[in-house]
Amino acid sequence: MVDKVRVECAELKLGMYVCELDRPWLETPFPFQGFALDSMESIEAVRRVCDYVFVDTELGIAPRRPARTAAGGASGWSAEVRGGARPQTLASLPIAAAGRPVYPRRTDFEAELARAHTLQTEGRALIGQVFRDVRLGKSLDPGDARAVVRSLTESILANPDALLWMMQLKRRDEYTSLHCLNVCILSLAFGRHLGLPREALHELGLGALLHDIGKMRVPLEILNKPGRLEPQEFAVIQTHTGEGREILRVNSGLGNAVLDIVYGHHERRDGSGYPRRLSGDEISLFSRMVAIVDVYDAVTSDRVYHKAASPVATLGWMYEHRAELFDPGLVESFIQSLGIFPAGSVVEMTSGAVGVVIDASPERRLRPRVLMVLNPDKEPIEQPRVIDLAERPVDAAGRTFDVRLVLEPGSYGVHPADYLSGEFTAAEL
Ligand SMILES: [Fe+2]
Structure with missing residues (x-):
């Protein structure tokens, strides 16, 4: 499970991985998928926009001092x-x-x-x-x-x-x-x-x-x-x-x-x-x-x-x-x-291959699993297979394999519903 810890921006360190902001992603210049703090510039950029953020301690370093965790859940539904x-x-x-x-x-x-x-x-x-x-x-x-x-x-x-x-x-x-x-x-x-x-x-x-x-x-x-x-x-x-x-x-x-x-x-x-x-x-x-x-x-x-x-x-x-x-x-x-890419989103990968997002819920939103259905030449893959972006896969050239853009449903003939039959999901997943 992702371990999120709240960190005040003054306490950000190189090597931390920012997975959530104190404000909507859409109102900031930062990528939805989260990002690593790999330079002082990136830390400064976050400080300019946010007061605090949440860092993922599995994907990056944890703060030294015990910080407030993100756990919530006040009781008492009315x-x-x-x-x-x-x-x-x-x-x-x-x-x-x-x-x-x-x-x-x-x-x-x-x-x-x-x-x-x-x-x-x-x-x-x-x-x-x-x-x-x-x-x-x-x-x-x-x-x-x-x-x-x-x-x-x-x-x-x-x-x-x-x-x-x-x-x-x-x-x-x-x-x-x-x-x-x-x-x-x-x-x-x-x-x-x-x-x-x-x-x-x-x-x-x-x-x-x-x-x-x-x-x-x-x-x-x-x-x-x-x-x-x-x-x-x-x-x-x-x-x-x-x-x-x-x-x-x-x-x-x-x-x-x-x-x-x-x-x-x-x-x-x-x-x-x-x-x-x-x-x-x-x-x-x-x-x-x-x-x-x-x-x-x-x-x-x-x-x-x-x-x-x-x-x-x-x-x-x-x-x-x-x-x-x-x-x-x-x-x-x-x-x-x-999640950032809701299940069923048709996506083009950095390699040009095309897939359908399977699960991209909050716990996995940074790195969804994608069912790959077309190869980089946009030809059907005979045995569609699932790629887990949380595993940080790389393509044949050694480059990180990631979502490049979201396509309209039906692009290149890819309709998410075509991949739903029980036999397929049971056999392939
Ligand atoms: Fe209605």
Whole structure:
């Protein structure tokens, strides 16, 4: 496990490895991946920008004097959340200081993949059935949804990378149900990163899974319309938050926190959202979280009217608009929860080879594992293989092998979903 130690900038020494700053990376000139302090200039550069940083004592030297560790995790998740009241600030949650996880990883990626694959299949079937029932006017029995969310939560807590990788499956013809499942998975990984307790994760996951259930009352010709919606059609789409709340209010037995997500996930920080045009902290924490995740998954998915954008570009756009549309602190936390190169990012390496990022969560964000699929001449590699950048591999010429740039999904014909089949992952990883 990465050992992070906080160091005041006045105490920085040559040979330390900076892995985290006291401010967002995006606001600094430094590389996301972290960097070694290999010259006095590099130390001075950090001192000009930061007051303190965190150093990785596995990748570089440790400070001599005992420093404050990055461990955090105040206890005391507010009991109010269970009743549906709103914790309005991150400070009211047991969030790990400086991103150190409250939940240690209990399984490795390979071991978790089999469970993730089964859960993904079950989750897809369940949400499809729930949606069909609601469209037919049947009332919702949330028992199966609860069971699926509980299983998803356990997998995410054990190791979020496996489900985040399975999430690459995004089919246009199944958009709504896969989107709901993906929003659930991403929300759980986000909640894990924030250190939310299990019971809060269950509420958050259920609300995320069912957040668009009201769309089952929107006529299919409007829901699936390619191209621009007319204002009156958009008004019909907007009814899905209220309709969703009504569906769940009748006989579902689901708590206020779940209903609130369904009703509030299209509210925006600047008051431009719907249905109530709430702003800022009037929007509940869980709704603010699901709003971020919902937009992220929609923009990174192929739709009838737009092509999927890359995860990295999407996070960059969301970061730019964090203050108008979202909760800025939560956007930063969400980016941290996914890592610098989110799973499924298509990347070109320094050698020209092309791969797909497999796991790049906070603990591994400096050096993800990459499934290499094209050689430097952009020809398919017959037996794709995984390269672990934490092992500092070198190419044939002895140069460090690293990510050079992030490509759009589909570049050189590389679609992350093509590498998801159970046999492949089981055999090759
Ligand atoms: Fe929605």
